[in-house]
Amino acid sequence: MQAEAEVASIEKLIRQKMAAKDKAKLENGSSEMAWPVTKNTITTGFHDPDYPYRKIIGEHPAIDVRAAQGSTLRAAADGYVARVKFDGTTSYAYIMIIHNDGLSTVYGHVSAVSVTAEQYVKQGDVIGRTGGYPRSIGAGAFTTGAHLHFEVRKNGIPVNPLNYLP
Numbered sequence: 001m002q003a004e005a006e007v008a009s010i011e012k013l014i015r016q017k018m019a020a021k022d023k024a025k026l027e028n029g030s031s032e033m034a035w036p037v038t039k040n041t042i043t044t045g046f047h048d049p050d051y052p053y054r055k056i057i058g059e060h061p062a063i064d065v066r067a068a069q070g071s072t073l074r075a076a077a078d079g080y081v082a083r084v085k086f087d088g089t090t091s092y093a094y095i096m097i098i099h100n101d102g103l104s105t106v107y108g109h110v111s112a113v114s115v116t117a118e119q120y121v122k123q124g125d126v127i128g129r130t131g132g133y134p135r136s137i138g139a140g141a142f143t144t145g146a147h148l149h150f151e152v153r154k155n156g157i158p159v160n161p162l163n164y165l166p
Contacts, residue, residue, distance in 0.1 A: 004061070006083070007096055007106055008156050014082035014098045014118075033076040033164045034123055036107060037067040037130060037148050061158030062108070062151040067130040069111065069146040075121040076105050076150075076165075086113045086128075092140025094149075095127055103164070104156075108149030111138045 044064035067073075079099035086093040094108040095115065111131030115121060131138040133146040152161040 003085075003092060003094065003108075006085070007094075007104075007151075007153070010083045010096060011098060011104050011153065011156055014080060032166075033105070033152070033161075034074070035065075035165055036074050036076045036105075036127075036150055037065055037071050039065075041066040043145070043147055062106070062149050063161050064132075064147045064149055067132075067146060067148045069131060069133045069136060071130040071148075072126055073107055073110060073128045073130050073148065075123055075125045075127050076152075077103070077123050079105075079121060081115045081117055081119045081121060081127070084113050084115060084117055086110060086138060088137060090135055090137060090139055092142075093131070093138030097121065097127075102155040104153045106149075106151035106153070108151070109139055109143055109147065111136060 042063050043066050075097060077099045079097040081095065082098045083096040092108065093110045094106055095110055095113060096104060096106045098104045109130065109132035110128045112129035115127045121127060130148045131146065132143045133139060134143055150161050152159055152164050
């Protein structure tokens with residue numbers, strides 16, 4: 001999947017940039033995360049065997065959290081915005097943030113963004129709005145309803161977000 005390769009590549013690049021710029025600020029942060037949307041129903045689990053697009057795009061590297069279209073989306077932890085992929089069309093849109101301890105987060109199916117690449121954000125800062133309703137802005141082709149696709153990666157490898165959330 002193109003987004004998967006982009007995320008891994010961009011994470012590596014941003015981590016290299018961080019080594020040269022403002023690294024101390026990030027390393028003093030916490031790896032404890034907060035829910036990026038009001039905790040609600042998880043509609044699809046991490047590597048969920050019932051994921052409807054599993055045979056098309058592979059394992060589900062995230063959890064999907066039910067969230068009304070346009071819900072406020074917040075940074076799960078302090079970090080640097082590595083990538084904002086959003087063009088205002090129905091193409092898949094996401095925000096990626098790099099955190100300390102080799103962690104990064106990806107917020108998918110966003111319908112609006114409030115941050116820019118290389119911006120430092122604090123846990124709880126508004127970073128955008130959720131989406132995911134079919135044929136809506138930022139939803140992409142593989143969605144069944146309004147929700148947040150939330151990934152956590154450790155050293156570039158998707159891990160279960162529930163291991164990092166309270």
